[in-house]
Amino acid sequence: MQTHFLSRFSSLCLGLLLVSFSACAQQNSNARMIDQSSKNLPRTEAIPESEKVVKTDQEWKQVLDPQAYQVLRQKGTERAYTGAFWNHKAKGLYLCAGCDNELFHSDTKYDSHCGWPSFFEAFRPGAIRFEDDRSHGMVRTEVLCAKCDGHLGHIFDDGPPPTGKRYCINSVAMKFVENK
Numbered sequence: 001m002q003t004h005f006l007s008r009f010s011s012l013c014l015g016l017l018l019v020s021f022s023a024c025a026q027q028n029s030n031a032r033m034i035d036q037s038s039k040n041l042p043r044t045e046a047i048p049e050s051e052k053v054v055k056t057d058q059e060w061k062q063v064l065d066p067q068a069y070q071v072l073r074q075k076g077t078e079r080a081y082t083g084a085f086w087n088h089k090a091k092g093l094y095l096c097a098g099c100d101n102e103l104f105h106s107d108t109k110y111d112s113h114c115g116w117p118s119f120f121e122a123f124r125p126g127a128i129r130f131e132d133d134r135s136h137g138m139v140r141t142e143v144l145c146a147k148c149d150g151h152l153g154h155i156f157d158d159g160p161p162p163t164g165k166r167y168c169i170n171s172v173a174m175k176f177v178e179n180k
């Protein structure tokens, strides 16, 4: 009888130990989140609701090619060094592939050696907006198109002067218009 009680008691202890162990593991995994969020974000300007481009998911699927849909609407990321613009040096404007919003000028593009097109400044404060992104065990700042809310990429604090910012943007989320 006593043995039975002891064995019940020890399994209870073991259970409690396991529960506290997994709670600990949970805490540790939160503590391990890498904070890559950009501090002191550049100023943005909200655009009027009437200028927003709003479509249903089904409509976006019809107007975007599958890779652009995956990045812009599903917050995907193209593989490094595979996009059309990471090594693109022509002069002109980069527009949102979803809504033609003017996002970045080639004058603010620089070679960050990260495999994605990188810019140190947005075309204008109303071009983009920011959101916290805590996916994939990292704390990052997401960059979105201010007009259609499409996911463009992320912003980091390791960019060159004068802003010190790196807008790390997916090629497939943009189209390019060359300066004539």
Ligand SMILES: [Zn+2]
Residues within 6 Å of the ligand: 096, 097, 098, 099, 100, 101, 145, 146, 147, 148, 149, 150
């Ligand atoms: Zn857009």
